[in-house]
Amino acid sequence: MKIEIKNCEIMQWKNGGAEFLRGSIAIGEGTIRSIGEIPKSFSPDRVIDAGGALALPGLVNAHTHVSMSLLRNLADDLELMKWLQDKVWPIEEKMSEEDVHIGALISMVEMIHSGITAFADMYFSMDQVAAAAAEAGLRANIGVGLTGDGETSKPKLQSFREFYDRYNGKADGRIVVDLAPHAPYTCDGDCLSAAAEVARDLGCGLHIHLAETSGEVEECKKRYGLSPIFLAERAGLFEGRAIAAHCVHVDEADIELLADKGVHVVHNPTSNLKLASGFAPTAAMIEAGVSLAIGTDGPASNNNQNMLEEIHLAAILAKAVAGDPTAMPAAQALQIATEGGAKALGLAEAAGSLSEGAPADLLLLRTDKAHMRPLHDPVAAVVYGAGPSDIDTLICDGKVIMTGGIIETLDEEEIIKKAQEAAIRLISR
Ligand SMILES: [Zn+2]
Incomplete structure (x- = not known):
């Protein structure tokens, strides 16, 4: 399928910031073929008139649990461990494969509307999340959840190997x-080391929550004499591609280690605020050269x-936490949520x-509503003012996922209805 998007303001990363070019985008075989002027020889199967909308790279939600x-809206306003132990875990024990699937699908609907083309998930029954992502047409890093000790993790890691062989590279x-x-x-510690060994063996990425609360850091130091970051490093988790969600309670030595090892730290501002976990020192991490993403x-x-809300919060929180209004400028926040997430x-x-040869993962964002005007700086308008209702079109891997705010790959109405019914059945089980 060849697609031409015409009449858009194309955002490109140039000279350490964002620059805009008015023109068209040619897409073929999942890749951006040309930007600006389209060669006469290009004959598209589908033409999308962007009507002057901004064309931005697809957003990457680098840490979530979609299902x-x-x-x-079931258990709010609680502290993390109480929330997990008293509310989340008992219900999760009763979740069926169908629940995981429909839970993932309703998240796909929401993520598509907020401009997400790729996400990194962590949960159980991950074949169901993979199936939902495949149906939606999105990219997904399917993080197969693991808990336990050296012994109990053994059979789980064995079935992970089989899962990896079956699903990696699908869709x-x-x-x-x-x-x-x-x-x-x-x-x-033994479970973490065993996980690192399997990841090394298969060449797959790792995804873990680290240093989310002060209590976790205290416990970890008491048990191992190491911070969660140093424990993860000692276990070998940072040898390949590693996604570390949260990293809220990190000191200078932790930050230096994260930068040195090229760990991808995912900032989750809303979750950290809502669970009162704390404020991740993102400006200090950027300064130290840590690779950041947003989830x-x-x-x-x-x-x-x-994701637009997370980008907004990341940009304004960085300033308040650093006591510096120049910390994480709008373009940097957007780059972290796109390029940072992709890495x-x-x-x-x-x-x-958005460059020639890049995967065709992009969105069109309209700028004609009151909250977007006047449009002196389009990047500031996106980061500080835009919402999902401004996102008109989403393309992933060169395929149209949504146009005019209507999802083409999924039946939105049906999914919302089924998810509501499944949630009611789940809590009454
Ligand atoms: Zn999480």
Whole structure:
């Protein structure tokens, strides 16, 4: 399928910031073929008139648990461990494969509306999340959740190997399988080391929650004499591509280690605020050269999957936390949520940018509503003012996922209805 998008303001990363070029985008075989002027020889199967909208790289939600949407608005205003132990875990025990599937699908709907083309997930029954992502047409890093100790993790790691062989590279390469040891408080040191060994062996990425709360850091130091970051490093988790969600309670030595090892830290501002976990020192991490990405975290601790809101919060929180209004400027926040996320997920070279040869993962964002005007600086308008209702079109891997705010790959109405019914059945089980 060849697509031409005409009449758009194309955002490109140039000279350390964002620059706009008025013109068209030619897409063929999943890749951006040309930007600006379209060669006369290009004959598209489909032409999309952007009507002057901004063309931006697709947003990357680098840490979430999509199927937790069924637990949305169910247990709020609680502290993390109480929330997990008393509310989340008992309900998750009763979740069926169908629940995980419909929970993932309703998140796909929401993520598509908020401009997300790729996401990194961590949960169980991940074949269901992979199936939902394949149906939606999105890219997904399927992080297969792992908890336990050296002994109990053995059979789980064996079935992970089988899962990896079956699903990695599926859906035309849009499905990537990662191993996801949950956290240092749910996996012991032996479990983490065993996970690192399997990841090394298969060459797959790792995805883990690290240093989310001060309590976790204290416990970890008491048990191992190491911070969660140093524990993860000692276990070998940072040898390949590693996604570390949260990293809220990190000191200078932790930050230096994260930068040195090229760990992809995912900032989850809403979740950290809502669970009162704290403020991740993002400006200090950027200064130290840490590779950052942004994620929504699960819809039970957010309560939405709106990446535009996360980008907005990341940009304004960085300033308040650093006491510096120049910290994380708008373009940098957007670059972290696109290029930064693409690196965390290990996507192809040039992913997260609109350039020739890059994967055709992009969105069109309208700027004609009151809250977007006047449009002196389009990047500031996107980061500080835009919402999902401004996102008109989404393309992933060169295929149209949504146009005019209507999703083409999924039946939105039907999914919302089924998810509501499944959630009611789940809590009354
Ligand atoms: Zn999480």
